[in-house]
Amino acid sequence: MKLSFTRTLIAAAILSASATAFAGDITGAGATFPYPIYAKWAEAYKAKTGIGMNYQSIGSGGGIKQIKAKTVDFGASDKPLNPQEQAESGLTQFPTVMGAIVPVVNLDGIADSQLKLSGPVLADIFLGKITKWNDPAIAKMNAGVKLPATDITVVHRADGSGTTFNFTNYLSKVSPEWKTKVGSDASVAWPVGTGGKGNEGVANFVKQIKGSIGYVEAAYAKQNKITMTQMMNHDGVFVKATEETFKAAAAGADWEHAPGFYEILTDEPGKNSWPIAAATFILMHKQQGDAARAAEVLKFFAWAYANGDDMALSLDYIPMPASVVKKIEAAWKANIKTMDGKAVY
DSSP, X not given: OOOOHHHXXXXXXXXXXXXXXXXXXXXXXXXXXXXXXHHHHHHHHHHHHSOEEEEEEOOHHHHHHHHHTTOSSEEEESSOOOHHHXXXXXXXXXXXXXXXXXXXXXOTTOOTTTSEEOHHHHHHHHHTSOOBTTOHHHHHTSTTOOOOOOBOEEEEESSOOHHHHHHHXXXXXXXXXXXXXXXXXXXXXXXXXXXXXXXXXXXXXXHHSTTEEEEEEHHHHHHHTOEEOEEEOTTSOEEOOOHHHHHHHHTTOOGGGOGGGOOOOBTOOSTTOOSBEEEEEEEEESEESOHHHHHHHHHHHHHHHHHOHHHHHHTXXXXXXXXXXXXXXXXXXXXXXXTTSOBOO
């Protein structure tokens, strides 16, 4: 994404102001989904400004709790708060990047992106209805692939998770039985399986357990070299988990008309769209008692929007379009204020 000369000047001004107006580190906690890119941005930002960003990757549920308790400068969640929830909590939210959730498996003889799954079959696996890898429902869409006659071990999140919210939101859209029996939330009553904490925990379990299947954010699959599956999308086309299919899904986001940036990106139409896409969000209080800290948080994310696109793409995240960044920065000015009503940003 190319930056305008004006936007580059703004970014330079942000760095200059950051170096002189604030001392210490900013703090955040929440979603594990964006942790790889937040860590990368934080490292680069500290090298430029000397200001660190201490981020606890504890899950979206934990991030929401911590920002509500005001124990961190910002919370992070992949489960967006709807406008009513934002108003009741005195919070405002904005998206940072978009990404994708991918099913991952540990199966001998199965290459990366070789195994094909549909949404209904994936739901039946996580419902415990399909228990063997050579089940006819899986074999039917994988002609010519030698599937082992082994048991399927389901791995899911054990903590409150925005990744789980988006994954179960997708399953609820493609499986009426899942919608009725389990539903969609950051934490659900899993019919079967073993739980791992964070995307990291799920990734580690899948790597260790033969015959397992789990779901993680794409960066974790890439970093851990775990076998991903193909998925049948909304238009009935099997697609691989790639930057192109993630971008196709992200293109369906209607941020211009999303109240409070409340947007869910699962099961987006389009023959090239990856079916389990998601955005990740930052949560901040509308009223700020420490204006300098709040301003530094916003300077950090303004810098990331202006300078962090290539880093995001290298980890399979999709950057926010420039038009959306402009809307986000306008929302900062309108919503995030000092106790006496002055704009922080």
